[in-house]
Amino acid sequence: MAQSHLKAVGEILAKHGILVAFILFMIAFALLNPRFINSDNLLGVVRSSAILGVMAIGVTFVVVSGNLDLSVGSMMSFSTIVVLDLHDKLGPLLGIPAMFAMTMALGALIGFLVGYLKLNSLIVTLGMLSAIHGLTLTYSGGKNMDIADKDGTWFGFFGQGELLGVPVPILMFALLAAGLTLVLSKTPFGRKVYAVGGNGVAATFSGIPRARIVFYCYLISSFCVAMAGLIQASRSLGSQNTVGQGLELQVLAAVILGGASLLGGSGTIFKTVIGVLILGFIQNGLLLVGLEFYVQYIVTWVIIILAVWLDIAAKRGQLWSPIA
Amino acid sequence: MKNTNLAKRLQDSAIWIFIALELAFFGIAGEFLSLSDGNFLAPDNMLLLIKQTVPLGIIALGMTIIMINGNIDLSVGPIFALCAIVMLDSMTWPIFAGLGDGVIVIAWALAILVGVVLGAINGFIVWKTGVDAFIVTLGSMLGYRGLVFLYNGEQPTYHLNWTLVDIAESAPLGIPLPILIFAGCILFTWWLTKRTVHGRNAFAIGDNRTAAVNAGIRVGPHMVWNYVLIGLLVAISSATFYSASGSVNPNDGMLYELWIITAVVLGGTKLTGGRGSIIGTVGGVIAIQLMRKGLGHIGADTAMVNLVIGSILIVVLYLDRQLNRKGEEELNS
Amino acid sequence: MNFRKTLVTTTALASFAMVGAAAAADYTIGITQNNVGVDSYQTTYEKAFIAAAEANDKVDAVVLDAGGDVARQIAQMEDLIQQNVDAIIIWPTNGQAVIPAVRKAHNAGIPVIVTNSNIAEEGFDFVRSFSGPDNVTQGARSAEIMCDKFKEMGIENEAQVVQISGQPGYTTAIERAGGFEDRLPEVCPNVTLVETQPGDWNREKSQQVMEAFLVKYDDIDGVYSGDDNMGVGALNAAKAADRAGDIIFVGATNFAVGYEAMGRGEYWGSIYQSPVDDAEAALQTAIDVLDGKDIPFLNYFDTPKITQDNMSEFDKPVF
Secondary structure: OHHHHHHHHHHHHHHHHHHHHHHHHHHHHHHHOHHHHOHHHHHHHHHHHHHHHHHHHHHHHHHHOOOOOOOHHHHHHHHHHHHHHHHHHHOHHHHHHHHHHHHHHHHHHHHHHHHHOOOOHHHHHHHHHHHHHHHHHHHHOOOOEEOOOOOOOOOOHHHHOEEOOEEHHHHHHHHHHHHHHHHHHHOHHHHHHHHHHHOHHHHHHOOOOHHHHHHHHHHHHHHHHHHHHHHHHHHHOEEOOOOOOOHHHHHHHHHHHOOOOOOOOOOOHHHHHHHHHHHHHHHHHHHHHOOOOOHHHHHHHHHHHHHHHHHHHHHHOOOOOOOO | OHHHHHHHHHHHHHHHHHHHHHHHHHHHHHHHHOOOOOOOOOHHHHHHHHHHHHHHHHHHHHHHHHHHOOOOOOOHHHHHHHHHHHHHHHOOOHHHHHHHHHHHHHHHHHHHHHHHHHHHHHHHHHHHHOOOHHHHHHHHHHHHHHHHHHHHOOOOEEOOOHHHHHHHHOOHHHOOHHHHHHHHHHHHHHHHHHHOHHHHHHHHHHHOHHHHHHOOOOHHHHHHHHHHHHHHHHHHHHHHHHHHHOEEOOOOOOOHHHHHHHHHHHOOOOOOOOOOOHHHHHHHHHHHHHHHHHHHHOOOOHHHHHHHHHHHHHHHHHHHHHHOOOOOOOOOO | OHHHHHHHHHHHHHHHHHHOOOOOOOEEEEEEEOOOOOOHHHHHHHHHHHHHHHHOOOEEEEEEEOOOOHHHHHHHHHHHHHOOOOEEEEOOOOOOOOHHHHHHHHHOOOOEEEEOOOOOHHHHHHOOEEEEOOHHHHHHHHHHHHHHHHHHHOOOOOOEEEEEEOOOOOHHHHHHHHHHHHHHHHHOOOOEEEEEEEOOOOHHHHHHHHHHHHHHOOOOOEEEEOOHHHHHHHHHHHHHOOOHHHOEEEOOOOOHHHHHHHHOOOOOEEEOOOHHHHHHHHHHHHHHHHHOOOOOOEEEOOOOEEEOOOHHHOOOOOO
């Protein structure tokens, strides 16, 4: 009884911990450079974090279900290249759904391999990272993809447009976050995702179709990737084949920062969003303070370890690991 | 029981069957497709192949033990670069100016020191904080890369010493020195996993950590030693490679963790820990280098190489699953 | 095992289709490229090289790609030496690390031609010729383009410039930045270069870097980017912040997107550099070496300035 009490307190602490850290950061950076809290800058950071954020939301599903997705970066390159190409070939109205279909087909393939064939997600998505990169290069012939008539298209709306004074990428990020928060926390499906990630064996015994849940998680992840690709493509109306390279690690870092356990069963969309914003503001803040770009690597390292450590420490009720 | 044995034997030799298939394929396809006059299977070419596996191969040996132990190390890439930076840069430090070429030995020692220290940092964080090794080393993969850049900004670190290059390129008894070093590392890690208490403990902890703790194994220090070991091996690999090239880019070693983990898994080591073999890993790295070299030999382009390597990884994982269906639950991370 | 066989067979068929049968020729020339697929320049270069080699009956080409990895490039050098090709063309991933491998080829009697981005001076003894653009001069020319424009606008005594450089550690990036930084104070001593950040040859990364610059500095008059791909990323950021009109954008390696932006009047100037010229020059240099012709050690092909004023004299880049 006492223990579960302690655990509850710990969980609350952990939840607030990340928020406290976030607020401390903002204050520190604002003191170092007042421009940091200038509303243009704040909005700018959120806007440029939107792509990472959209992907991180999808990956949260995968991580909560107890798996990993390292293929999102190279999949994002794929969807960006494909939608730019199809924009000129089919027109945006057909091209966008076609790109979503193609990207989600890749997600379905991964979902099948990890869910139904029960292959290890780390290796499957590592393999897909490489294979999808090859696919993208084959598709584009290795060339940069650009929309021919940049002034005559409304396609830029998703990346550059504004609606009611809010940049569209932020709006899409917010809507997706809100929608998928509902799915993850308020629906039976969401509860099953937690159950599968929390204890796969028990979930199977209690009649939850583990394979199908995992499959859907990857499908959601690939949907989010397609969305990110759309924003990316629309933002610059042209792209190189490696646009998403390395994003998988940043996405993962954001999800971990948000406190989702890689063992599955925990994590929320809200906390992931906080994780994304922290990364975005660190990057922006360090640039504004005039530190070299690589300092942010070191800062991110320290923050990730500290965040996860304190989270775990709060849960187990002691700072140092009990391992002898 | 017999069935399990057969499956296990198939499993252990799967990677070698795979290598044989690759050799046959590239040997035959090369006759038709390659523009080179040389035979792909010529002994010289095979020796070269093994030499080219050395940088990744030495690190993969350490990764095997880490993974048998149930952990992982994503930070090997930046450690690889940082060891080389210190090694090359230290040769120009004024305090060593009087040593002539004797500085080479000191430079090597410093490289090894760097590898061991960075490995130990990873190990201690994993031990003391109880944070999952995946997260710890994902973090230090970023952090150590930051240190690499901190050392020399964005500039390459560069020191060309022909004596050093000549040593690295020498071939005692007709075998290139890197291969001899690789062989030494293989022997050592093989001995460590097969013949020592430390090796037995690595399997035990990877198989069932709680049981290992109950059996009185000190899991924490054990893990730290393994990270020190992989740091040492990364340093050896780095010293071997960069002695011959003399210059490091701050981006060097990126994605190495990906190739190395792939090789180790291809070699039959389980990601959950508890099973794996040094010899299998050697097969794994050779299989990957053979694939790269062979695809280049028959003229495949970058896109094809990426596609094929990615697909093969998944197919091998599938076959591996088929070969030992024991209803194990897949692990997380 | 069936799976593997199928895969292997498929690969074989695909490769047959791709490469076709090898024919006998006078010269076999091997090339190891830096990183195909990272940008259109390198991809176009590779295609142009293959096309040029196919059009020439005297030549068979072995085309390899190092994927940006030094270790892989050194391995490819060794492979080419092993295959005993007649000449090796190398696009270095690192201007210094490949020197020992180049020496090895030299010692094996195989002439080495460096293309696009030169190796460090210590290696010159082992190289027959360098063929490519003069990146230092390119950086200097970009500085001149920018300075001339500032003078025209009358702000040469107060202008502030930011720089977005290429991938850290790459020779081309270092040389261009060096050329720009050395030349700018010579031609426009009162213009200040306030900050440099790498854009990694990546448009998206450059866009983010520029977004931060825009917040940090109220007054930016010029942006120099290590290539147009990054320059267009910076331009996009400035357009989103409604500040593109106040800023002079100058790049290098004129990409199609840069050319178009110049046509729209948003981008001021760049350096015209064709990957097709680059590839053909490299191949021709190799052939000349093998033919025993006398060729200069530094074989620069010209890379002229291109601005909105003279862009009509140039074809739109194909990449």
